[in-house]
Amino acid sequence: MELLSGADMIARFLQDEGIEYIYGYPGGAALHIYDALFRQDKVKHILVRHEQAATHAADGYARASGKAGCVLVTSGPGATNAVTGIATAYMDSIPMVVLCGQVASHLIGEDAFQETDIVGVTRPIVKHSFSIRHPSEIPEVLKKAFYLASTGRPGPVVVDIPKDMTAPTERYEYVYPKKVKLRSYNPVTRGHTGQIKKAVEMMLKAKRPVFYTGGGVVTGKASEGLTDLVKQLGYPITTTLMGIGAYPQSDRQCLGWLGMHGSYESNMAMHHADLIIAIGARFDDRVTNSTSKFCPTAKIIHVDVDPSSISKTVRADVPIVGPASSVINEMISLVQGHKIAHPEALTEWWQKVDGWRADREGKLYEPSKPGEALKPQEVIEALCRVTRGEAYVTTDVGQHQMFAAQYYKFDKPNRLITSGGLGTMGFGFPAAMGIKQNYPDDDVVCVTGEGSFQMMMQELSTCKQYGVGVKIVNLNNASLGMVRQWQDLNYKSRHAHSYMESLPDFHMLIEAYGFTAITVTTIDELEPALERAFADKHELVFLDVKVDPFEHVYPMQVPLGAMRDMLLSKTERT
Amino acid sequence: MRHIISILLENEPGALSRVVGLFSQRNFNIETLNVAPTEDPSLSRLTVTTVGDDRVIEQITKHLNKLIDVVKLVDLTEGNHIERELMLVKVKALGSARDEVKRTVDIFRAQIVDVTPSLYTVQITGDAGKLDAFLQAMAPVGILEVARTGVSGIARGDKVLSL
Numbered sequence A: 001m002e003l004l005s006g007a008d009m010i011a012r013f014l015q016d017e018g019i020e021y022i023y024g025y026p027g028g029a030a031l032h033i034y035d036a037l038f039r040q041d042k043v044k045h046i047l048v049r050h051e052q053a054a055t056h057a058a059d060g061y062a063r064a065s066g067k068a069g070c071v072l073v074t075s076g077p078g079a080t081n082a083v084t085g086i087a088t089a090y091m092d093s094i095p096m097v098v099l100c101g102q103v104a105s106h107l108i109g110e111d112a113f114q115e116t117d118i119v120g121v122t123r124p125i126v127k128h129s130f131s132i133r134h135p136s137e138i139p140e141v142l143k144k145a146f147y148l149a150s151t152g153r154p155g156p157v158v159v160d161i162p163k164d165m166t167a168p169t170e171r172y173e174y175v176y177p178k179k180v181k182l183r184s185y186n187p188v189t190r191g192h193t194g195q196i197k198k199a200v201e202m203m204l205k206a207k208r209p210v211f212y213t214g215g216g217v218v219t220g221k222a223s224e225g226l227t228d229l230v231k232q233l234g235y236p237i238t239t240t241l242m243g244i245g246a247y248p249q250s251d252r253q254c255l256g257w258l259g260m261h262g263s264y265e266s267n268m269a270m271h272h273a274d275l276i277i278a279i280g281a282r283f284d285d286r287v288t289n290s291t292s293k294f295c296p297t298a299k300i301i302h303v304d305v306d307p308s309s310i311s312k313t314v315r316a317d318v319p320i321v322g323p324a325s326s327v328i329n330e331m332i333s334l335v336q337g338h339k340i341a342h343p344e345a346l347t348e349w350w351q352k353v354d355g356w357r358a359d360r361e362g363k364l365y366e367p368s369k370p371g372e373a374l375k376p377q378e379v380i381e382a383l384c385r386v387t388r389g390e391a392y393v394t395t396d397v398g399q400h401q402m403f404a405a406q407y408y409k410f411d412k413p414n415r416l417i418t419s420g421g422l423g424t425m426g427f428g429f430p431a432a433m434g435i436k437q438n439y440p441d442d443d444v445v446c447v448t449g450e451g452s453f454q455m456m457m458q459e460l461s462t463c464k465q466y467g468v469g470v471k472i473v474n475l476n477n478a479s480l481g482m483v484r485q486w487q488d489l490n491y492k493s494r495h496a497h498s499y500m501e502s503l504p505d506f507h508m509l510i511e512a513y514g515f516t517a518i519t520v521t522t523i524d525e526l527e528p529a530l531e532r533a534f535a536d537k538h539e540l541v542f543l544d545v546k547v548d549p550f551e552h553v554y555p556m557q558v559p560l561g562a563m564r565d566m567l568l569s570k571t572e573r574t
Numbered sequence B: 001m002r003h004i005i006s007i008l009l010e011n012e013p014g015a016l017s018r019v020v021g022l023f024s025q026r027n028f029n030i031e032t033l034n035v036a037p038t039e040d041p042s043l044s045r046l047t048v049t050t051v052g053d054d055r056v057i058e059q060i061t062k063h064l065n066k067l068i069d070v071v072k073l074v075d076l077t078e079g080n081h082i083e084r085e086l087m088l089v090k091v092k093a094l095g096s097a098r099d100e101v102k103r104t105v106d107i108f109r110a111q112i113v114d115v116t117p118s119l120y121t122v123q124i125t126g127d128a129g130k131l132d133a134f135l136q137a138m139a140p141v142g143i144l145e146v147a148r149t150g151v152s153g154i155a156r157g158d159k160v161l162s163l
């Protein structure tokens, strides 16, 4: 029998759970735990410079690896600083366990120093949370936390740990719990066979089908199956922003992604479809535009692990509750050996879809002319070429995010790492840091904007401490571009506080941390600068790319319209 | 439509706040709420009445089911059920009104459980409609205080809500 203090149990549990990195920041209520981590060397603690960055770093790692990220913060301000990152993970269903120090049990409720009811604060943005009430329950609670975070529809779990629970003087028996039992939590393992059969029948009979797949396929590790199924049927597929890469974008059947800034052909195909096969997507308002005008002629098959996602905003004709992977596999076996009922209709449908695609080819944006400011789109296209489309690309939030998603071509899942649901500026850089640490030999690049980068740029110091060689491409338009775009479109170009008046000299800023910065202003400088940036995998390089501040992101759905109602450029609309 | 949803809930600190929080977070409405431990000390039974169309009720039950602390749930209004609420009311009882109140109490099969020279405390059980009717009947006499438990309910027949 092994007797351990609560703090040592936490360190030991993390080892036994196979956690390699934990991101955190110390403080009074967490010090017993920090001491326990110090006295071991299996779990590596990464000291960030702001707790929000700890959650984003763990989140980035979780998105890239499919495993739960882990965070440790102290009580009060440490925990509240983590809130934005917890909400970010929650909105995108990312597995994460956040361990929060708390004031000692006897002080709880007394407004003690650095006391915050963090379980209360985070209640609406966690999958579940626990408060430790006795040190002996630590192994079991932690096991439950990791289990809940990473099964079913994944999400963040908060564990609140009062300081006395980790006191070095109190020791209890430690056994690593191999299994968990939660009587009220039984995530579905497969969909209803009858419903799947019905869905497949509709799929085989469809005349204008479209697959619409989302983050659930990525987190559900169902990309291979999806690719198989879509190829077998020969139907067009569009993904959500979160689902990018689940089906190879370079394949002819892939129409790109859909929604507010999705591709013209995706939105047109959705609008005209007679069958939508939605898998692991949640009919988010940034996808559907006005739900009352959404896809007027389509029947809808909706597969999701989370029953509450089904028929939440758009009614499903064939709901299937189940994990993407097993449902897709069942669909594949049902499709095999069957022919589609209307091959001639499908040919016609493809002619239409290809027509939409051809309509916009070469018209997506106007490349810069010699002497003009660079277009952000051409920067992303060059980035994609230089990294052969194989990098992990994280983004912040704004125009640069949309350009990164539109112009980088992703053939693998988990490669575009972006805050889709919450839209958190500041996410990209720490997320890239978390990924690079776990995938040191891969290219990891953060596409950011000068506004977003300044929200988390303190993490340069963390990258310096741990030698994290991420690349940062700052699409510097000297403005909060996305805000400015909305002001151009809706407020007669009154640019209320969307202009960054006093930007730092990013070159000097980066050099202050001992890193390399390259400023790019012309097209001739662009590719050489990118080549230089990616030459050494282990060096942090920052590209400050001055881009056209007047550029807008298009297509852009017209508010309150249907899927097909889009602005296509500053002068064209559908 | 009005629905009565009964839930078996882990008897854990914070469990109730998750249920209540869900309603406010997602803009669902709570008309009444009633919660107490069951014969199994690890479980509470919570009954909530809410109003919404089919889509909203479907969302409410799905989201409730998603809460880790919710062990089991039933929408009692989907079948035959018994609905009860208990109410304690202090009503003015002066002069001729004293008899008048007593008669009404009898009609409603309520009971007077406490008296003072100027008021009666009445206990009444029934469905929410009956309690409302009683309050309406007492309004002219003068209602001084009302304490209602909120609706509790159970399915008729062999159906049971248990683990």
Ligand SMILES: Cc1ncc(C[n+]2csc(CCOP(=O)(O)OP(=O)(O)O)c2C)c(N)n1
Binding pocket: A396, A397, A398, A399, A400, A401, A423, A424, A425, A426, A448, A449, A450, A451, A452, A453, A475, A477, A479, A480, A481, A482, A483
């Ligand atoms: C934390 C946070 N605050 C505010 C916003 C609203 N917002 C969305 S995009 C944007 C502008 C981002 O500017 P920048 O990072 O420079 O990117 P750009 O649009 O210029 O490419 C803002 C303020 C947000 N998404 N996140």
Ligand SMILES: [Mg+2]
Binding pocket: A398, A449, A450, A451, A475, A476, A477, A478, A479, A480, A481
């Ligand atoms: Mg900007």
